[in-house]
Amino acid sequence: MLKAKSLLLLIALITGFQCLAQDTGRNIISLNDQWEFHKENGPAEAITLPHTWNDKDVLDDAPGYYRGVGTYKRKLKLDESAKNKAVYLVFNGVAQEVEVLVNGQSAAKHIGSYTRFIVPINRFLNYKDDVIEVRATNRFNEDIPPLTADFTFFGGLYRNVNLLITNPVHFSQKENGSAGVFITTPQVSAATASVQVKSSIDNSSIAAKKVQVETVVFDAKGNAVANQTTEVNINNGGNMMVVQHIKAIQKPQLWSPENPYLYRVITKIIDTKTKAVIDQVSNPLGFRWFKFDAEKGFFLNDKAVKIIGASRHQDYENRGNATPDALQIRDIELLKAMGGNFLRVAHYPQDPQILEACDRLGILASVEIPVVNTITESEAFTQNCLNMQTEMIKQNFNHPSIIIWAYMNEILLRLKFSSDKPRQQVYFNHVRVLAQKLDSLTRKLDPSRHTMLVNHGAWDIYNKVGLTKIPMIVGWNLYSGWYSGVPEDFGKFLDRHHKELPNTPFMVTEYGADADPRIRSFSPIRFDKSVEYAVKFNQVYLNAMLSRPFVAGGIAWNLADFNSETREETMPHINNKGLLTIGREAKDTYFLYQAYLSAQPYLKITSAQWKERTGTADSASLTTSTQSVQVATNLKSAELFLNGKSLGLKAAVDHIIDWQVPFINGINQLRVVSADQSDESEIYFQLQPFKFNAANIPFKNINVLLGAKRFYIDEKEHQLWMPDQPYRAGAWGYVGGEPYKGTNNRITYGSDKNILGSDNDPVYQTQQVGIRQFKFDVPDGEYEIALHFAELVGGEAKEALAYNLDNNHKKEIEEQRIFGVSINGTPFMPKLNLALDFGYTTAVKKTTRITVQNGKGISVDFSAIQGKPVLNAIQLRKIY
């Protein structure tokens, strides 16, 4: 057998890669480059991993996305000298059914998008011109979770692929994609900590082998603090589990969010005769203990810790789930910087980098398999769930950050078989049995952590089916004040759990409100998607959880906006409940969390995120427009200055201070000061004249949303849209009509349908119905006017999202709508039938130029031919 040093040389030669010389007996090399990819019957293209074939089609207007087969091919340069080695391909994640072929022969199959699998390939290699082929499909398969969920099931080879070359005797690669080494801390206290290491070792050579298994524990400085060596003889073709009880470490450094102290455990297989290192792996080790108390909440190392954190999906703006390592790691850094101490890895295991970052940064974690919304009552489904749970646990076993394994999310969201109660009972039984199996398996595989099952807020049904009795911790996903009810109901739910299940610890595993960063409001309401509503919502939730010790913690949904193809609303295909945007820009809510959680003095002008504003001049001043500005802080009070002038000292309420700020046209400097803290921002304000003839305010252009109370910032074209107003003489506004209100009571105005043919959906989602006129009393001159329409009623009826709990859609009553539009008496569109001429929910923009003379201003007149005329938005621009 080759010695370790010559192995490295060999690998360097055969792979053509420059290898770092390290005496570990193994080498692992990225295979992310040089793939050729094609969709079934599609053209071939050269790609680099990570890759998904759905990065674009999930964002287009056509419902659905490609869910089918994709094939990846790559050459592998190995030569005959690798014959003495064990050669593996390591796939960190492929969606979702995959077959790996080597030189045309099937080498392995794997099911499930979110866990690693390792393929031994020696017996297929020719060591000359080897070719790897990966056939993957993300088609719907009723036996593979997730079946339905509020996220996009991207296809592809979307995580890193590695080549692993070891000596024939090596840490087993047959342990469900894990490292083959499992570390526990059977006893741990501030005084002393014991370590147990179980190593699974394979001998794939033809001879039995005498080896030493050496484990050394290193502290963070690199000092060896404990070690143990065990001698074993492993049969040819055999496997052996070597268990080492390592001498207790006195006064261990403890791992915690404030001090995430990591030890390193290096386990080696050493040739007894030659003393050469045959194989070696390294694992993190953290000493910590924890408990969940139904009365007093969560304790880490005997210290009460309120869990506050966020869930995370793995996708990124315009990249789908093919997110590079650096961006994955950055997410955890952003969570840490927010003041969070917990990550719910939801709704599926994620890239290995994520939990490594949690270990390193001191973020506690739960991980779960993607059993979401519903199950299939088949043996294959059950088996796939159990396999996923096993893979998840074994692959992530050694991360000190993990304290919880979970396995079901809102499984009774939409009740199946509601019209057939006996059948429904059978289904409930299946769900309970599956939950029980997953829970028992988890406790068996890892007795050192807690199990968790996550429910939505339908208290009765989860209790009735028995799902609150199975796990060690119950998770509740609560959205009062979003999908139903008011935010204040949230606290009542927490108290109910405490009263009715006094011995069951629980966490709020989700809560959140959509915040489209482009939408702002001074009268925020549920489902308007404004950032302001989300800020209020989060204040109520944080207060309720922080004031109740029995609530172990709360996990915001979600760290960042994420892809959910079936969603429509203001930003179609994206769920906007992130504290960060999908490109990871902080929203006001993220700063609110910093204000709540920061141990240091904190002061931030959150409204600085709304950096381009528009509004009408105040009637009193005519040169300023007064709008509110918010500051998030953990200080008692602060003073705000506008362009150097104090606007007074004000006290914080729930970590927010609100000022009424008289903005001037153009650039406005804001500075907030408290003790030795300060923050500054610059806001550009486009002032609209109170009356068009007001002397010193030049009129440039105005963009008005009809039937809306919200502001909308079109970041692409730099247009600032403002809410409408009834016509005021000398100014502008609508005459007649009322705001469109859909058939869904949840939304107080507007529609949540995807508007086809535009990325500016909010421009079209509200409208004034029955409008008679829109007037601008502008002075004489040349103008360009644009009218925006969309037929919001009718079209293809789509199923409401499962999450919309008070989904009380009444059937839409379609009516013929035909109307004429004239401008200053001249017919512009004499007979407009939006549905027929353009299609339902389709953006229609009609532009014209007008010469205004004789002081007549502009009047757009609407005349009904059938049904009620509508106008969604209007723009006016002065040319000269």
Ligand code: GCB
């Ligand atoms: C939930 C689900 C999560 C959704 C979230 C939402 O309860 O667990 O997958 O994304 O609500 O935003 O509706």
